[in-house]
Structure formats: C-alpha cells, structure tokens
Amino acid sequence: MSRHVLSVTVRDQPGVLVRIAGLFARRGFNIESLSVAQSEVPGQSRTTFVVSGDDPTIEQVEKQLNKLIDVISVVDHTHAAAVDRELMLIKVRVRSPEERVEIRQIAQDFRARIVDVSRSALIFELTGDEGKVDAFIEQMRPFGITELIRTGRVALSRTAASTNRASHPTQAPAVARAS
Amino acid sequence: MTGSEVVMRLLERHGVEVVFGHPGGAIMPIYDALYDSPIRHVLVRHEQAGAHMADAYYRASGKVGVCFATSGPGATNLVTGLATAMLDSSAVVAITGNVPSGLIGTDAFQEADVYGITGPITKHNFLVKDVRELPRVLTEAFHIATTGRPGPVLVDITKDVQQATFEGSLEAEVDLPGYKPTLVGHAGQVKRAAEAVRAAERPLMIVGGGAQCAADEVVAFAERTGIPVTTTLMGIGAFPAGSEQALGMPGMHGTVTANRAISHCDLILAAGMRFDDRVTGKISRFAPNATVVHIDIDPAEISKLVRAHVPVVGDLRDVLPRLGAELGRLDVGPWREQLAAWKARYPERYETGETLASQEVLELLRQASGGDCIVTTEVGQHQMFAARLFPTSRPRSFVTSGGLGTMGFGLPAAIGAAMARPGETVVCVAGDGSVQMNVQELATLYKLQLPVVIAILNNGMLGMVRQWQELFHAQRYSEVYLADSNPDFAKLAEAYGIEGHNVFDRADAEARIAEAFAAKKPVLLNFFVYEAEKVFPMVPAGAGVDEMILGDQEAPEAPREPVVSA
Ligand SMILES: Cc1ncc(C[n+]2csc(CCOP(=O)(O)OP(=O)(O)O)c2C)c(N)n1
Ligand SMILES: [Mg+2]
Numbered sequence: 001m002s003r004h005v006l007s008v009t010v011r012d013q014p015g016v017l018v019r020i021a022g023l024f025a026r027r028g029f030n031i032e033s034l035s036v037a038q039s040e041v042p043g044q045s046r047t048t049f050v051v052s053g054d055d056p057t058i059e060q061v062e063k064q065l066n067k068l069i070d071v072i073s074v075v076d077h078t079h080a081a082a083v084d085r086e087l088m089l090i091k092v093r094v095r096s097p098e099e100r101v102e103i104r105q106i107a108q109d110f111r112a113r114i115v116d117v118s119r120s121a122l123i124f125e126l127t128g129d130e131g132k133v134d135a136f137i138e139q140m141r142p143f144g145i146t147e148l149i150r151t152g153r154v155a156l157s158r159t160a161a162s163t164n165r166a167s168h169p170t171q172a173p174a175v176a177r178a179s
Numbered sequence: 180m181t182g183s184e185v186v187m188r189l190l191e192r193h194g195v196e197v198v199f200g201h202p203g204g205a206i207m208p209i210y211d212a213l214y215d216s217p218i219r220h221v222l223v224r225h226e227q228a229g230a231h232m233a234d235a236y237y238r239a240s241g242k243v244g245v246c247f248a249t250s251g252p253g254a255t256n257l258v259t260g261l262a263t264a265m266l267d268s269s270a271v272v273a274i275t276g277n278v279p280s281g282l283i284g285t286d287a288f289q290e291a292d293v294y295g296i297t298g299p300i301t302k303h304n305f306l307v308k309d310v311r312e313l314p315r316v317l318t319e320a321f322h323i324a325t326t327g328r329p330g331p332v333l334v335d336i337t338k339d340v341q342q343a344t345f346e347g348s349l350e351a352e353v354d355l356p357g358y359k360p361t362l363v364g365h366a367g368q369v370k371r372a373a374e375a376v377r378a379a380e381r382p383l384m385i386v387g388g389g390a391q392c393a394a395d396e397v398v399a400f401a402e403r404t405g406i407p408v409t410t411t412l413m414g415i416g417a418f419p420a421g422s423e424q425a426l427g428m429p430g431m432h433g434t435v436t437a438n439r440a441i442s443h444c445d446l447i448l449a450a451g452m453r454f455d456d457r458v459t460g461k462i463s464r465f466a467p468n469a470t471v472v473h474i475d476i477d478p479a480e481i482s483k484l485v486r487a488h489v490p491v492v493g494d495l496r497d498v499l500p501r502l503g504a505e506l507g508r509l510d511v512g513p514w515r516e517q518l519a520a521w522k523a524r525y526p527e528r529y530e531t532g533e534t535l536a537s538q539e540v541l542e543l544l545r546q547a548s549g550g551d552c553i554v555t556t557e558v559g560q561h562q563m564f565a566a567r568l569f570p571t572s573r574p575r576s577f578v579t580s581g582g583l584g585t586m587g588f589g590l591p592a593a594i595g596a597a598m599a600r601p602g603e604t605v606v607c608v609a610g611d612g613s614v615q616m617n618v619q620e621l622a623t624l625y626k627l628q629l630p631v632v633i634a635i636l637n638n639g640m641l642g643m644v645r646q647w648q649e650l651f652h653a654q655r656y657s658e659v660y661l662a663d664s665n666p667d668f669a670k671l672a673e674a675y676g677i678e679g680h681n682v683f684d685r686a687d688a689e690a691r692i693a694e695a696f697a698a699k700k701p702v703l704l705n706f707f708v709y710e711a712e713k714v715f716p717m718v719p720a721g722a723g724v725d726e727m728i729l730g731d732q733e734a735p736e737a738p739r740e741p742v743v744s745a
Contacts, residue, residue, distance in 0.1 A: 011356070018295065063479035064479055073357070
C-alpha cells in the first residue's frame, strides 16, 4: 500500500465528479482527499486525488479514470518531480494573554497568517505540504482546536509542459509498468 | 426544424434502419418526427426488450442498435438492457425523453434521474438541455458507442429540446479530447509477443467476445501457426467449433480438454477476452505455468485480473495479422496430440431415455440447422448446453448474455438478430423460467413474422439454481420448482397467434424441428426435458479449473482419475 497523488484533468461537464466518485466507490478504490478547481484552460478543471493502494490497484485506478470519456489526462506525481500544497484554516482557542503570545510565536515559525482575531480565538491560514500542515495541527492541539478545514492536496508537475494535453493511455505506460 | 426532427435526421445520417422502442409522454415529439421518417420502428411490449433487441441487432450485424424509451418508468425499464450491453461490449445508442428542462429536479411526473442512474452502466451518457447541442451530442454518441471497445451510450433529451426550433447545421465535429482509442498495436510489443509465443511448447489461444469482429484474422492466425484455440462463451463462432484445433469452451462449464489445456499450457495468448471469473475459476490456480500475452483494445482489461507478461493494446484486426507475420508454423505436434487424446477421451456425453434430454434436443436442432443459423439463448442450464452442443461456426451468430447473465435476454435478442440478418433463421434456446421474463415479446414477434424458432427446454425448473442446490446446498430445493404453475407454452404461443407445439419424445422432436425450420415464420416448440439434468463438467465457484467435477462426463470405462495440473 502506498499513497499516490494523481492530477486528473477533466472536461467541465455536469456530473463529471459524480462519474469519478462513482467509479471510486464502485470499484472499491480509496480516496483520501480530493480537490477540484478550474485549470488555465477554459472548460477544463484540474482535480487532485490522493489515493492509496498497491501498485496494481493504482494502475487500475489510472486506467479506469482514463476510460471515462470526460477525463482528458491522468498524471501520477508519485514518481515524478512535482510540488504539492495544501491550504488549511484553523481556529484555535485562546485562554490567556500568555497563551496568545505563545500561539502567535509558533504560528510565526510556521509562517501561518492570522486571518481573524477575537478575544477567545485566533484563525490561522496555513499553506504547505502535508507534513507541515500536520505538524502545525499537532502544535496547536494542546491549546484547543475549535475547528479546522483543509483543502486536500493540490499538485503540479515540475516539468515545463502542461498536464492538460490530451494524453490517453498509449502503449508505452502500460508496457513499462507491466514488464 | 424541431429538435425531434434533428434527432431523426441524425439517425438517418448514421445509417440507422430500425429503432426498437416504446412511446410515452416525454418522448412524444420524437415519435411525431418518426412518423415521417423512413426509419423503421419496432414497437416492443417492454422497454427492457427494446434494449436487448438493439443489443442483439448490433451483435448479429456489427451495426449499432438503437432503442427509444420515454422518461421515468420507460427509461428505468432500459436499465437491465443497458447493463447487459455494457458487460458484453455491445454498441447501443439509447434515446430517452425526459421532462422539460424547467421541471428537471422537481420530482415532476415521470421524472427519474436517468442520467445519474445510467452513468455506471453505459460507456458514456448525455443529458441534452439545449437544442443547439443535439447534432454534436448525437454524433459523439454514435462515435463513442461504435469505436474502441464498443458499448452502450444513452442520450437523455428533455421534452422542450425535442420541441425547440433548431437553426444551423446538422454537421458536427466530434470534440472528445479525452477519448482516443488505441487501435494499432505497439511494434515492440508485437515483437515481444511473437518471441514469447515462439518460445512456448504448449501455447493456447483464448478467444473472447472482442474477436467477433476479427474472426477472419483469428482463423488466419490459427491456421498459420497451428495454435490450439479455446473460445469463451462470448467468443463462440469467432473460431469454428468444428475445427480440429478447437477445444471448445473454457471455464466453469467448459470442456475437460479446454480446462486441462489451461492448466497444462506454458503460454496463453488471450485475444479480446477479459478473464471473467466464470472463465478463470480461482485465479491463483489459473494457468500456473503460463506466460500471458494479452491483446485487447481496452488497456484497463490488461492486468486487471491476470497479470499480463506481454500486454498489447490494439485492435485484433491490426495485431493478429502482424503477430502472425512474425510467426510461422509453431512446433506444437506433441501438445496437439495430447489435446486430441483428451478430446477423444472426453467427448460430450449424456444419457438418453424415454424422456427427452436437453442435450439431445440441441443436437437435433444443430443437425436440422445444417450449421447455418443464428442462435440466441436465455440464461441457465440450457444456455450452457447450447454453448457446448449448439455452437455456431460463424461469427456474430451465437448471441447470449455472458457478462450479466440476464434471464429474459434470449427472446428479444432473437427478434433483434432476425431484424439484423433478414432471411436467416434464428433459434432461441430458452428455459421455461427465463422465457417468461420477456414473454410479452411474442406479440412483437407475431407482428414481425420473423423466422424465429423458440426452443424451450422445459425442465419445469429453474434448473441452474436447482443444480447448485443439489451440489452445494444439500439438496435443499428452495424456490426452484416451476412445473406446477408453468403455462401451457404451446397454448400461450397460440394466444399470441404463433404456432406452438408441446413435444415429448424424440420422434416428435425430429419432425417438429424439421417443420419449424422449413416454416420461415415464428414457431414455438416446448420440449419437455429431463428435470434433474446437470451441466457437467463443472468447476465449482471459487475452485480452480483443475478442480472440475466431471459428473457424468467421466468416461464410463475409465477409472476415476483426478485432474491434475502440470
Ligand atoms: C434476471 C435474472 N434473475 C435471476 C437469475 C439467476 N438465475 C440464473 S439461471 C436461473 C434459472 C433459469 O431457469 P430456466 O430459464 O428455466 O433455465 P434452466 O436452468 O432450467 O435451463 C436463474 C434463476 C438470472 N440469471 N437473471
Ligand atoms: Mg428451466
């Protein structure tokens, strides 16, 4: 079992997410996180999935995604150079002025931005890779986390080309993987 | 021009000659446009049957089948038919009406989320809420259904779109950046496949439903190389069953020879098949010694269940001739002798007596047909017997629900196949259980007066379920008995205006079959057959193909010999 970050470029068609979600559910694939937004090409969205599974499972995930007519390309960032980030909003309880100082100090170390201040709470915005986000949560836990929300990971490959180009599974990847 | 007229013009442009359908409120504008169209319409008595007819029309002809249904219950009735077509990769375009777009999502009268419901059981589907999209959507629907791995496509069209005025061109470009089927096999992979096949001493070719469009190429390849061939249920007819190289069907109810060949071979050349569990049995015991070369047009089928050592994505019509060109005659003499010996030792065996045996009836039908008819089947024991005793020698001529195993498929399929191949006789091999699931189509058949012989192998039972209960549920026969309440099928046929006969013995069977083939019109023959027959050999669910129960297929003179893998 390993975790894979997949960038899936899709046509903006009604129901395209339902198709993808249905495919995952029907075939028993595990989605850990999913984020969707428009890409730089009008009419196309880029979705980032974090899925876990063994290699044959991930190979099936990619092939089955590629079979969906509205899926334009599937790129697995796991073995390629890629950057991935996650955004979190987190509300932390503040009980005393001393705590406030302490929390702000930690937030500064993480480069978390304060986006809302009240007498009894602070809301931070934090961007980073998954490890950084997780670590910040751990640091805040002792103070009391009222609520938090994470976008899930989004990723881009470091290569110059766009992952949007219509790349359907040609022989090459299937061959490379199986032999 | 209205949206409905756009639909009919586009169907005409795509060469559609016949539509199978049933009208209703939300599709009435399209039926109004149909009234003026040269396209023929077959009025079915249940939309499920319309989908099966369209499906069988494609399977028998290679031309896309089209069906119509209204919104809500009409469309939901299509569901089983679409799922059947999906699992057997059949090119169907289903057009459904829906409530006006302003009412979508309001639980309007006869509204169902047909787009949502049919997504998982179609290759693709569309919901059209703007008349300007119609030419593109319909063009794409036909393109998707018929290219790559074929499959059903549903186009749901709201009623206001059907009534709207359309201005513009009916020409439309296919705009599908995410859809580019790979047709041409990768040269390096074809070479690697050839090397693997050449290196094998005991190669075996398994031909599936994907080969129905490539029968010439399969035959040419097999003749050139001398490789033995087993055809799955879906592959029947893609390689002639009578050939010396043919081993019959593999899998759960396959022949001893085909299953032993799988256990003993050192290479499998899988062509247009997908290692269904009914073929493989327990995967870990499937072809343990074999290198697997898998040719398929759908990359997702490769290494899905059985790891392919040499995958080749492409159309068999491209790959097989190129692979053949790399290979000459294979040195498979000793292997072929071994297979011939098994074939001789395990011929099809069954007991006959006063009561007709299903197998006996099928042999009589095959003899009477002279190998020159289309066979459709329902689902159950009779289907497996038909696959073994009444396989056709031509492609696209054995029409059966393999993947979904849909009872109720056979009778409508016979109508669809007969429409696809005018003048050819169709034999529908049916069970007394299955045939009742779409028996209302006798009316459609009567109306069309097609040369269809319905042969019911009437064992008074849900025989296949009974067989499992006998073997695996301690003879606890739960809810499988039909005989006490079956209709008189001959009279039922007559009620629909179709000639029907009850047949009890061999002499009568021979005579009735001869008459039925000569009649060139619908005839129903209700054969009362032995009720406790079992289909043997059988690989129990979850067992390996080397763990066949031979049952009465065991040669009586031979000592009981366990089937062992190499
Ligand atoms: C729609 C549907 N329901 C249930 C089944 C399960 N099933 C498979 S075979 C069978 C018995 C079929 O009986 P019959 O048509 O009389 O054929 P026989 O096995 O007796 O030849 C049943 C119930 C099925 N395949 N399809
Ligand atoms: Mg029966």
